Amino acid sequence: MINVTLPDGSQRQYEDGASPADVAESISISLAKAALAAKVNGELYDLNRPLDGDAEVAIVTARDKEGLELIRHDAAHVLAQAVQEMYPDTQVTIGPVIDDGFYYDFAREKPFSTEDFERIEKKMEEIIDKDYPIVREVWSKEDAIETFKKIGEDYKAQIIDDIIPPGEPITVYKQGDWFDLCRGPHLPSTGKLPKAFKLMKLAGAYWRGDHRNEMLQRMYGTAWANEKDLKAHLLRIEEAEKRDHRRIGAQLDLFHLDGTAAAGSVFWHANGYTVWRQIEAYMRRRLDAEGYDEIKTPQLMDSVQWEKSGHWGKYRENMFIVPDFIPEGEEGVEISVPEDAKLMALKPMNCPAHVEVFKQGQKSYRDLPIRLAEFGCCHRNEPHGAIHGIMRVRQFTQDDAHIFCREDQIVEESIKFCRLLESVYRDFGFEEIAVKLSTRPDVRAGSDETWDRAEKGLKDAVDAAGLPCEILPGEGAFYGPKLEFQLTDAIGRVWQCGTLQLDYVLPERLGAEYTASDGTKQRPVMLHRAILGSMERFIGILIEEFSGAFPLWLAPAQVIVATITSDADEYAEEAARTLRAAGLRVEVDTRNEKINYKVREHSLRKVPVIAVVGQREADDRKVALRRFGSQGQEILGLDEAASKIAAEATPPDLRRAGDE
């Protein structure tokens, strides 16, 4: 007999060899029906896998996180089986669970088409209807490799060969005639898989994620516990697409992109640039208050400078090179660059230039830390497939700064930075920030003691700012560890925004030094840091975060004064003057249109406040305010309205200053 402890603490006895399925059945018929797998002493078990002895058992159903993952994992297997039955010339590779679903990578000469999806889904449903038992088998590594090789599954054989240590057994799951290498666990049979899945997209993916390998065909799918959840998910995607910054950027006339005229560079329109200017002004105030010195450095620098910094050797293929010469010859004639032309490069980053500024004159230990900030416009020749809206561009402006400090100042400066970043993100409405700490890579500069101090310094800084942090071992730059601060866009794509990187190397390479208290020359440590990351990316994320309905302080047009009849035109202009005098961005709409039409149009533009004026308001010197997102109206005296809206439109940092 074996003793089983259930999650509620109660105990039951079972025959030797009993499985979680027996446990579920003994509890209730409905639980037996809903059971997908079990947690046995914390480890996930197949429902029919016999218990090894006394155990704590929790039955997993579709309502558990693990249950949903099982469903998705099985959906991937059923997909693979369906595809191989329909296209026998296909090899399977891997098919993991991801957020909201799964994917499976197939190797096949001929490309699949999304038009095949419907037929594949039908085939998957057939496999579910056949209700094949899913059977776990334990094979030896050698047998497995031989078997998979024999049936032409070279990728599988390779996976087993590479991943499984010699002599260790592997598990194989069979469903009908089809089987796959898999750690498991799985559902007891294919019939348990809810018909609440959908194939979503087709994409290329390199075998093992390495671009030197062949490209496989990846099928993405989504799978849920029931049809209702699936529908809800599809609806969420649809809603998220409406928030796409590229779409809203066009709708609200914020910016445009022209891949032919300037691939990967943004044409900012007045509306979008107004948002930019508010953000820039805000950041400038925050930096001023934190003791930064704002500077401006050259766009083009001699290649010699980039050689010194090390960028020329390592990152040249991502830099825009500009030969410094005067073209000769007739108009329309091909320009040839003289061989002896000096080469310049558009800056891909600001650091070397900031070191140059630091190096001017003598620096004492008393001067440190020196914090040099720049809204630096950088160019990077990104791979074409990487460009994405305004999130990943080839010309972008960083809210960059470099802190030159002594080693004993690192922790304090890092803490100050994390606190500032946290406060800034909060001001923009971001509560959840993902923080990653990338630690020392195998190949690195500097001693272990230095790395110990640096990594601890960054970790202490994040902790002090009260931010949760994930460690990415070995992901740091060769010159130092780094913190990355990530935000998520509407579709769930994660973007790096803020960063803090410790650097002992560049000051050395470029010869930055200060005079220490004992009169010796010392190297400063350099902290590369950005809060927003790039203006472009950050604004892109803001657009998606707010669906284009910016908070009042950021909105391109804050108030629209809209007339009902032309009798109120003159008063509308006066109202606008009053509102503008209060510091607001105001537009007037005196067009010969119905008020319904105007309200609709400005609501679609997501203008925060519509001030309606008709004869009544003109007579009483009032305005009827309608807020974006609400139906009601508030009638206020003109002066009162101006001061009230202006107070609401105060940027968060100035509001705090005003409160104190």
Next chain:
RNA sequence: GCCGGUAUAGCUCAGCUGGUAGAGCACCUGAUUUGUAAUCAGGGGGUCGGGGGUUCAAGUCCCUCUGCCGGCACCA
């Protein structure tokens, strides 16, 4: 850069098996002076992404280049 898809009016899109382009919105003109999410009528606008080919004839078929979209790789 790689795999797949895609490109028609300012925008969103229609245009079957080849027979020299169409809708809605937007825009312009006129009428309408209107009280909180679309007033009515008329009008203008496209060398169908570029180049090449097949054909009596190409938006439609083929090749190629470019951009864009979805992934992958990359992201100092």
